[in-house]
Amino acid sequence: MTDLVIINPTAHAQIYQGLSNGYAAFEPPIWAGMLSLAMKYQGFDVELVDCEGLSIGYEDAARLVKDCRPKLVCIPVYGQQPSASTQNMYGASLTCSAIKDLCPDIPVLLIGGHISALPEQTLLEERADFVCQGEGVHTLSGLLQSDMTRTDHLKKVPGLWFKDEFGLVQHTAQAPMIPMKEMELVLPGVDYDALPMDKYRAHNWHCYDGMTDRSGYASIYTSLGCPFSCSFCCINAPFGANKFRYWSPEFIVNKIDKLVEKHGIRNLKIADEMFVLRDDHFLEICKLLAQRDYKLNIWAYSRIDTIKDRHLEALKAAGVNWLGLGIESISKKVRDDVIKGRFSDDKITQVVKKIQGAGINVAGNFIFGLPEDDFDSMKLNLDYCMSLELDMANLYSAMAYPGSQLHRSALQDGFELPDSWLGYSQHSFECKPLSTNYIDSSQVLAFRDKAWQAFHTDPAYLARMEAKFGAEVGQHLREMTQYVLPRKNAAPTLQQEFSYPHFNSADYLIPNTK
Incomplete structure (x- = not known):
């Protein structure tokens, strides 16, 4: 009998709509893979199923569970980026329900960033038997070693939420965070050998x-967590603290x-969440990779205020060809309100140019619709984004992700939140961003979508991309911008x-297929 089946659920088409066909990435599920290898190292018999990588649906996943008859099913709810956990609740919920319909006697555990942020709500709303608050390794192994039909046993499993024999919600204390010195023993890597590695594709x-x-x-992952406290970020929800831990460079x-x-x-x-942070960590990784000369094409995240001139040569030599920079907003007022870096627009410009001068491409992340945004600040943000001569821009709507301070504030202040978990996906039909203190969410979403089109159809941008990467990339961008995301909650005009x-944004209409 299999001890554990770990299922990475999928909702790729619903999350990305038409962008799922050829533009969005297909990524190996890191947390599902880490939990799988961790449990194998503890001696458990584990089956890892990536529904997204294998292109299998909820019913097929349930049939696999029925065939295996495991002691426990675990469904990790994580996304391609740390803040993308909530949108994956859609697929997780359908997968959980399909399993319980076909195998009602097999217990199911939900685990992940979204789950840690809303453990009780998840337990009450979903058909899972258990939910985990925390990183999950100790909760998972504790369940597998217990009699899951007995409340007295369950009360000894750390980080566990469940219903007792009377139907009352119970929970145990969150498991302690894995100490950095134990990372390689407790989380010994990703179970890549159990994943369909030939099925994955990089971002365009x-x-x-x-x-x-x-x-x-x-x-x-080379590290977990983040020491910063940006109010729009939910990265630390599974960890319960703003901590930064990393595996040794040699291990990675x-x-x-x-x-x-x-x-x-x-x-x-x-x-x-933050690769370019601790010199003794990432520079040693870079040195070891440069010695191997694998000719890798790597991308990673940095902040404007953590990247230094002395880092650039080492990053490029290791194969880092892209750095994602969290710029978010050019407005100091908007940034200060969400506790995002104390840096000037001059500093941003200097950093971007120096990175590009080292032969590393820059992907700039910008957010429209943060609490102190109005139309003027959003327009200023877009103008600045277009002036930076970036190689790529991720343009987001502000989203009050569960686990973030923005979500807690939105609940406290009575701001309207999405009515479905898919509504937290930046690219979904149901997407519903947060209203600002001055603009409602439908206007924020419409502005974001029009801003994305304005950036990616800019003749100056297209000319730069063709000069740098070739005519094929220019054609790819022109084809991509022909697709316009249908939106349920975007204002048709600004x-x-x-x-x-x-x-001219007035001529650009966002399709609505209500």
Whole structure:
């Protein structure tokens, strides 16, 4: 009898709509893979099923569970980025229900960032038998070693929420955070060998320099958590504290060795919330990778105020060809309100130019609709974004993700939140961002979508991309911008329009298929 089946659920088409066909990435599920390998190291018999990678639906996943007859099913709810956990509740919920319909006697545990943020609500709303608050390793192993039919046993499992024999909600104290010195023993890596590694593909922009091959792709954590306290971020929900822990550089590079040698990986995403942070950590990884000369195509995250001139040569030598920078807003007032970095627009410009000067492409992240945003600040933000001559821009609507201070404040102040978990997806039909103190959410979403089109159809941007990466990338961008996301909750027109010589937002309509 199998001890554990871990299922990574899928809702790729609903989350990304038409962008799921050829534009969005397919990534190996890191947390599902880490939990799988952790439990195998503890001696349990584990089956890992990536529904997204294998392109199988909820009923198929349930049939696999029925065939295995495991002691426990675990459904991790994480996304391609740390803040993308909530949107994956859609697929997790349907997967859980399908399993309980077919195998009502097999217990199901939900685990993940969203679950840790809303454990009681999840237990009450979903058909899962258990939910985990915390990182999950100790909760998972504790369940597997217990009699899950006995309340007295369940009360000894850390980080567990469940209903007792009377139907009352019970929970235990959250498991202690894994100490950094124990990371390699407790979380010994990702179970890549159990995943369909030939099925994954990199983000389209990650491979602008070589658009023909987005395969040979993997993602990896070199660290967990983040020491910063940006109010819009929910990255630390599973950990319960703003902590930064990391595996040793030798441990990480050994894992990358195996990805390259065994799975043919060439495109690599370092999924850490903040890779460029601790010099003794990431610079040593860079040094070890440079010695191997794998010719990897890597992208990773940094902040404007953590990247230094002395870092750039080492990053490039390691194969880091893209850095994602969390700029968010050019408005100091807007940034200060969400506790996001104390840096000037001059500093941002200098950092972007220096990174690009080192041969590293820059992907800038911007958020429209933070609490202190109005139309003027959002327009200023877009103008600045377009002036930076970025290689790619992620333009987001502000979202009050569960586990963030923004979510807690929204509940306290009575701001309207999405009416479904898919509503927290930036690209879904149901997307419903947060209203600001001055603009309602439908206007924020409409502005964001029009801003995205304005940036990506800018002739100056297209000319730069073609000069840098070739005509194929320019054609790819023109084809991508032909697709316009249908939206349920976006205003068809803006109260305050904006225009550029190549783009008039008043002429751009967001399709609504209510």
